[in-house]
Amino acid sequence: MFVILVYDTAVERNPKVLKTCRKYLHWTQRSHFQGELSTAQYRALMAALDGVIDPEHDSIVAYTTRSPDLVESTTLGLPLGGPGEIL
Amino acid sequence: MFVILVYDTAVERNPKVLKTCRKYLHWTQRSHFQGELSTAQYRALMAALDGVIDPEHDSIVAYTTRSPDLVESTTLGLPLGGPGEIL
Numbered sequence: 110m111f112v113i114l115v116y117d118t119a120v121e122r123n124p125k126v127l128k129t130c131r132k133y134l135h136w137t138q139r140s141h142f143q144g145e146l147s148t149a150q151y152r153a154l155m156a157a158l159d160g161v162i163d164p165e166h167d168s169i170v171a172y173t174t175r176s177p178d179l180v181e182s183t184t185l186g187l188p189l190g191g192p193g194e195i196l
Numbered sequence: 197m198f199v200i201l202v203y204d205t206a207v208e209r210n211p212k213v214l215k216t217c218r219k220y221l222h223w224t225q226r227s228h229f230q231g232e233l234s235t236a237q238y239r240a241l242m243a244a245l246d247g248v249i250d251p252e253h254d255s256i257v258a259y260t261t262r263s264p265d266l267v268e269s270t271t272l273g274l275p276l277g278g279p280g281e282i283l
Contacts, residue, residue, distance in 0.1 A: 187255040
């Protein structure tokens, strides 16, 4: 499946969230990853993130489609995964 | 079409980007909107954003699918469009 993941987490938890996402997906923009995963990988990623965030303060949204072919992406400005990589 | 839009823009341009996105889409999370648009609305949104950002420093990614039915979304932590609305 194709996964788009966006997080809005407190600064102190950002490094752990970033590290967890990097294990499974490609960094796209600040707080934003994408990639292709198996169902098992997707479940493992979401379970890992669930253990890292504080559900009272943080938010993670994952969008999935069966195939990347179902999604068209358009970028304005700096390209995906460009030089602006920051926490 | 269903649109997921994520931006990574410099602080000084965030209010304009936010205002432009709000005209067309629903705020979801910090720097993250979604919604259903016609092709004409989508083009108008992207043209407006193109006029607001600095392409040397900012980045906007828009994902589109023909229908929201093609996308499944899962949220961990705070719900979509929750109380944490900030610039």
